Amino acid sequence: MARTPGPAPAVTSPETSSVLARSIQDYLLHVGVERGLAANTLQAYARDLRRYEEFLAAAHVTELGHITRHHVSEFAQGLSDGADGGSALGLRSVARTVVAVRGLHKFWALEGMSDADPAADIHPPQAGQRLPKAISVYDVTRILEAAGTDTPTGLRDAAMLEFLYSTGARISEAVGLDVDDLVLPESLDDGPSLVRLFGKGSKERIVPIGSYALRALEAYLVRGRPVLVAKGAGTPALFLNARGGRISRQSVWTILKAAAEAAQVQTVVSPHTLRHSFATHLLEGGADVRVVQELLGHASVTTTQVYTLVTAETLREVYAAAHPRALG
Structure with missing residues (x-):
């Protein structure tokens, strides 16, 4: 019919x-x-x-x-x-x-409504296991060093990107943070810095914050956020926009894109790229996959194990390039 x-x-x-x-x-x-x-x-x-x-x-x-x-x-x-x-x-x-x-x-x-088809070579994802895209530690460092200026919004930009890479947080988790979700010591010697993240299904997890991200956050909280919050109606949100309200996911994307362009990183990056890189670099550094699972907030270790395929592929490439009898 x-x-x-x-x-x-x-x-x-x-x-x-x-x-x-x-x-x-x-x-x-x-x-x-x-x-x-x-x-x-x-x-x-x-x-x-x-x-x-x-x-x-x-x-x-x-x-x-x-x-x-x-x-x-x-x-x-x-x-x-x-x-x-x-x-x-x-x-x-x-x-x-x-x-x-x-x-x-x-x-x-x-129909002649546009001169070109910019989507012609953009293909939908295929079913099956997809390898996450990560960038090198070198490229991440360049992006983080290019982010931010000594202005309220610049301090926020640097703190946001350092935070994303330090914690592996999803973009929705980061923009949804309130100041009270941070557990910061008086100094780096007084114990670990932690953050409460609320993932899918409002599942809560505690994640440590690295020293680079902590310093960027402290600079933003002392010299940046007070200026921004004064422009709005008052909000508990940690990361604020220029009008004093909670920052949007699209704005964070724009911030990262600008930092990547300033660092002349050619790879297309998104906030999720920093999460992928966080996981990949931890595993390459010897972290246990179960620990990375907890840090990422994955319900199943199977999801996290996709990252081990990335590191295994890297090992194969290094082996093939360096071992005298790898190829014949």
Whole structure:
């Protein structure tokens, strides 16, 4: 029996570009009428593309011709951890969203609404085990050293990025922190610095804070946060925006991107990259996988063991390059 397509759901977002909204609606009408997609699929596509529209608006992109491959790649990479500004998605939802965005750009290009297709070589994730992307200790160090200035927002930027790498926190955990979640000693000699993180399902865990991150946090708390909090209505949030409110995930993404560009790190990085690097560098340094599991807040050690595949691959590469009889 033929399936009757439902009407394409309207994409309405008062904060985003009307040009983008209309162009997305044109695509939804196309797939709803000409391709006969089911109503449920259309609704899912509408949600996915509304999220994409909001991401582009946050990046100040209002014209179809201004969208680049980098925008599409950043959006796709942020879907699994919510770094794009939305909620974190599972593998199947990420794949569906990427398919929707690819179809959208292909439609725009075929209809002459844009000159190029920036999503042509962006592919949805495949089912199976995915290796997390980590960057080297050297690149992390360059990024952290490039972050921040001696201004209230600069001190915040440095403290935020040092904190993310020091604790392996998810971006949602970091922006959700309150000052009272920190347990800081009077000095580095008075005991460990700790933070309470609230992960998925509001599960709480205690994670230590390294000395570099502690110094950056103390500088921000003494010389940065008081200035920022005075600009708002008062909030317990640890990391604040320039108006004195709680900082957003998208803002942290922008902060990290600026630091990576200043450090001339060529790899595309996101806040989740620092979490991946945190785990990978701990394992490479000899940490037990069970300890890393607790620090990351993984419910199952199986999730954490994916990182051991990364370190094993690194070992193989070093072995192949260094051993005189590795290759023949």
